[in-house]
Amino acid sequence: MAGKMPTYKSALLICDGLGDRPVAALGGKTPLEAANTPTMDRLAAEGATGLMYPISPGIVAGSDTSHLALLGFDPFECYSGRGPFECAGIDMDVRQGDVCFRVNFSTVYDDAEHTPSIDPETGALKATVQDRRAGRIETGTDQLAAALNGIEIDGVQVQFKESVAHRAGLILRGEGLGQNVSDVDPHAVDTEIWIAKGADPASQKTATVLNKFVAKSYEILKDLEVNKQRVAEGKLPANVALPRGVGTAPALGDFNERNHVKAACIVETGLIRGIGVYLNMDIVDVEGATGGLDSDLQAMARAIVAALADHTFVLCNMKGPDIAGHDGDAQAKIKIIEAIDAAVKTIIEEGPQDLILAITGDHSTPVDKGDHGGDAVPFLLHGPGVTPDRVTAFGEGPCGAGSLGTFVGQNVTPMLTNLMNVQPKFGA
Amino acid sequence: MAGKMPTYKSALLICDGLGDRPVAALGGKTPLEAANTPTMDRLAAEGATGLMYPISPGIVAGSDTSHLALLGFDPFECYSGRGPFECAGIDMDVRQGDVCFRVNFSTVYDDAEHTPSIDPETGALKATVQDRRAGRIETGTDQLAAALNGIEIDGVQVQFKESVAHRAGLILRGEGLGQNVSDVDPHAVDTEIWIAKGADPASQKTATVLNKFVAKSYEILKDLEVNKQRVAEGKLPANVALPRGVGTAPALGDFNERNHVKAACIVETGLIRGIGVYLNMDIVDVEGATGGLDSDLQAMARAIVAALADHTFVLCNMKGPDIAGHDGDAQAKIKIIEAIDAAVKTIIEEGPQDLILAITGDHSTPVDKGDHGGDAVPFLLHGPGVTPDRVTAFGEGPCGAGSLGTFVGQNVTPMLTNLMNVQPKFGA
Numbered sequence: 001m002a003g004k005m006p007t008y009k010s011a012l013l014i015c016d017g018l019g020d021r022p023v024a025a026l027g028g029k030t031p032l033e034a035a036n037t038p039t040m041d042r043l044a045a046e047g048a049t050g051l052m053y054p055i056s057p058g059i060v061a062g063s064d065t066s067h068l069a070l071l072g073f074d075p076f077e078c079y080s081g082r083g084p085f086e087c088a089g090i091d092m093d094v095r096q097g098d099v100c101f102r103v104n105f106s107t108v109y110d111d112a113e114h115t116p117s118i119d120p121e122t123g124a125l126k127a128t129v130q131d132r133r134a135g136r137i138e139t140g141t142d143q144l145a146a147a148l149n150g151i152e153i154d155g156v157q158v159q160f161k162e163s164v165a166h167r168a169g170l171i172l173r174g175e176g177l178g179q180n181v182s183d184v185d186p187h188a189v190d191t192e193i194w195i196a197k198g199a200d201p202a203s204q205k206t207a208t209v210l211n212k213f214v215a216k217s218y219e220i221l222k223d224l225e226v227n228k229q230r231v232a233e234g235k236l237p238a239n240v241a242l243p244r245g246v247g248t249a250p251a252l253g254d255f256n257e258r259n260h261v262k263a264a265c266i267v268e269t270g271l272i273r274g275i276g277v278y279l280n281m282d283i284v285d286v287e288g289a290t291g292g293l294d295s296d297l298q299a300m301a302r303a304i305v306a307a308l309a310d311h312t313f314v315l316c317n318m319k320g321p322d323i324a325g326h327d328g329d330a331q332a333k334i335k336i337i338e339a340i341d342a343a344v345k346t347i348i349e350e351g352p353q354d355l356i357l358a359i360t361g362d363h364s365t366p367v368d369k370g371d372h373g374g375d376a377v378p379f380l381l382h383g384p385g386v387t388p389d390r391v392t393a394f395g396e397g398p399c400g401a402g403s404l405g406t407f408v409g410q411n412v413t414p415m416l417t418n419l420m421n422v423q424p425k426f427g428a
Numbered sequence: 429m430a431g432k433m434p435t436y437k438s439a440l441l442i443c444d445g446l447g448d449r450p451v452a453a454l455g456g457k458t459p460l461e462a463a464n465t466p467t468m469d470r471l472a473a474e475g476a477t478g479l480m481y482p483i484s485p486g487i488v489a490g491s492d493t494s495h496l497a498l499l500g501f502d503p504f505e506c507y508s509g510r511g512p513f514e515c516a517g518i519d520m521d522v523r524q525g526d527v528c529f530r531v532n533f534s535t536v537y538d539d540a541e542h543t544p545s546i547d548p549e550t551g552a553l554k555a556t557v558q559d560r561r562a563g564r565i566e567t568g569t570d571q572l573a574a575a576l577n578g579i580e581i582d583g584v585q586v587q588f589k590e591s592v593a594h595r596a597g598l599i600l601r602g603e604g605l606g607q608n609v610s611d612v613d614p615h616a617v618d619t620e621i622w623i624a625k626g627a628d629p630a631s632q633k634t635a636t637v638l639n640k641f642v643a644k645s646y647e648i649l650k651d652l653e654v655n656k657q658r659v660a661e662g663k664l665p666a667n668v669a670l671p672r673g674v675g676t677a678p679a680l681g682d683f684n685e686r687n688h689v690k691a692a693c694i695v696e697t698g699l700i701r702g703i704g705v706y707l708n709m710d711i712v713d714v715e716g717a718t719g720g721l722d723s724d725l726q727a728m729a730r731a732i733v734a735a736l737a738d739h740t741f742v743l744c745n746m747k748g749p750d751i752a753g754h755d756g757d758a759q760a761k762i763k764i765i766e767a768i769d770a771a772v773k774t775i776i777e778e779g780p781q782d783l784i785l786a787i788t789g790d791h792s793t794p795v796d797k798g799d800h801g802g803d804a805v806p807f808l809l810h811g812p813g814v815t816p817d818r819v820t821a822f823g824e825g826p827c828g829a830g831s832l833g834t835f836v837g838q839n840v841t842p843m844l845t846n847l848m849n850v851q852p853k854f855g856a
Binding site: 021022055056059060061062065079245372373374375376406 | 812849855
């Protein structure tokens with residue numbers, strides 16, 4: 001007689017930008033292959049390995065599109081831009097259909113030579129960018145944001161919230177808003193702010209509201225006390241808000257309900273945090289998780305162990321390898337991978353005994369490229385129910401001979417909920 | 429500090445009909461496995477390998493549908509027939525929406541016993557085919573084509589151009605033309621020309637125009653000087669044009685813009701040349717590239733090397749293996765594969781040092797079948813950024829253990845533009 005079906009907990013550890021290509025200075029090895037990773041090698045030997053294309057073979061993924069894929073969604077269907085996840089990442093109330101933007105508090109020239117004006121036809125601000133980060137403003141942005149939050153333009157509600165330093169989030173909520181709008185932020189100084197245009201009638205409505213919002217941000221921000229004080233101190237005023245990264249909030253539902261789990265999200269960047277928030281995962285912010293190469297990965301490991309006490313699924317993103325990849329620094333990438341290996345040791349030693357652990361990357365960030373690649377990323381699966389293959393090391397080359405073969409990011413969540421024994425049967 | 433991101437050039441060498449199945453006379457090896465291919469084996473050892481299904485597992489691909497897939501398109505969406513690519517292959521001006529055909533100059537009986545007539549109801553020609561290739565006419569077809577080119581039928585523009593020998597291309601351009609029309613060419617002699625029928629109203633319009641065109645071709649061609657002279661010489665007159673292979677020209681855009689490359693196309697057959705023309709690749713016609721087993725593959729290799737000087741992507745199709753496969757001649761297939769190996773040696777030795785080279789087939793043409801198969805085709809990827817796998821020979825069997833696993837044709841172009849470092853990121 002069969003006993004009660006056992007269920008297991010799982011952790012999906014995504015090492016951001018982990019994948020790489022052969023590096024001449026490493027004798028043709030990748031940083032992961034060159035790194036000393038005794039724990040992950042042991043898990044590879046005990047478990048199964050393979051190569052995963054986050055989106056599909058060759059497609060160069062962003063961190064947002066790849067995380068959506070790894071969590072079971074088709075980014076070609078649900079992703080239109082980073083805005084919704086950036087806004088969710090700073091705990092704004094993002095709802096399906098909202099048109100969302102990242103924003104920079106910036107400075108436009110405002111002197112005898114360059115006087116900002118409003119274009120009577122479009123309502124857009126005509127002004128020239130002096131500094132895209134408003135003198136790298138650090139404080140007072142909460143007061144600036146509060147002055148913009150809640151205004152209404154042509155019947156569209158504006159939500160606005162400050163993020164870190166000069167950054168902020170903007171949500172436009174209203175009927176019939178399209179997302180195909182061109183940029184406002186010219187991404188350069190001494191250049192006029194661009195006037196947003198819409199590619200279709202709904203997006204033209206968004207463009208009109210967006211242009212008026214930028215104009216309004218100038219009118220409201222320039223006279224605020226925060227800015228008067230900055231000018232008095234010889235600093236640049238944050239006298240305009242420049243949106244970019246538009247995207248419409250998609251219908252993704254609740255990750256927990258969809259996958260029959262109770263999920264926690266332990267990450268280091270606002271963008272991935274936003275995906276966790278948006279999917280209704282419990283967010284665990286870890287002190288010392290800086291998003292940089294100095295991040296306290298042991299603290300993150302302990303947070304994963306703690307979260308597994310009252311969750312069945314933990315998504316964790318460790319950002320370091322991507323930083324080192326963007327820096328083109330193979331030695332730094334090796335070092336952070338070795339720190340990740342030590343963190344994995346903590347998870348294995350202190351976490352639940354029957355943990356299903358998947359370790360992979362969200363994309364490659366080859367040090368020789370210095371940016372994301374569309375290469376396959378090594379994937380390691382360990383825990384109860386996993387048939388071991390012959391691979392005994394965690395790396396791009398070894399995993400190419402693994403029993404999981406090549407697969408895509410969208411396969412990962414079902415692979416985990418399968419081993420957890422929580423996924424309902426499809427069919428009879 | 430990260431340096432400037434390097435970019436690389438790539439060549440996609442498609443050996444037409446390369447794939448095969450175990451051949452008893454070769455001791456159970458495939459022709460590729462039996463062939464002596466030291467260069468491709470070395471590249472397999474240094475690079476990564478896998479098995480590619482041109483369309484999807486088991487689907488028997490044509491050369492046109494597979495090349496479209498390998499170049500990044502879904503042939504189920506964009507392909508309705510070979511007509512547009514045949515017409516583009518002879519440098520006709522094919523535009524999106526055109527309904528295009530291949531055409532044979534043919535002979536219908538025209539004597540006391542068989543007098544061609546026009547059906548008063550449909551306007552179609554009632555006549556009996558005497559020879560589908562008009563006595564294998566070789567000269568004068570330019571004058572015949574000129575007499576048909578530019579006529580108008582029911583407001584539809586007719587473009588007509590001669591190709592090689594008895595072949596030609598026909599384009600119908602006009603509003604509301606459908607492509608679901610039945611054949612006119614009965615593909616047999618001593619048989620009446622069929623009357624085209626349309627499966628829907630738009631296609632019925634095309635059928636009506638097509639039937640009238642065939643009738644008109646008889647009326648115009650029979651009295652032309654070229655035909656009078658042929659009859660005087662005891663040859664069959666090319667007194668009718670019989671269209672087949674209907675297809676509507678799809679919206680594919682510009683391959684260069686779509687993939688951020690500057691592409692050259694070096695091929696041996698009009699059909700694949702037409703795909704290159706249609707995608708706005710630069711066409712390089714190589715003297716000695718005959719499309720047969722006698723083709724000068726070294727000349728093609730040198731043309732690839734030359735094209736790589738001022739292009740970033742070269743598509744090359746070497747036709748020979750498909751010919752040998754259709755002939756059911758395993759030894760001929762081995763011989764042409766060995767000639768391809770020697771051509772690859774030239775590309776590697778004389779081409780750019782950091783070339784990304786992919787070698788594969790567009791489909792199998794198993795010698796025991798004598799026609800295209802839907803088998804997986806061996807795939808070899810070599811160059812900077814490719815992590816080597818354990819495979820050390822290029823063949824159907826060895827590539828089945830490669831790290832690229834099994835994938836489909838539509839993955840190939842993104843895999844190449846990824847390694848070239850020219851593909852933009854999808855997401856943030």
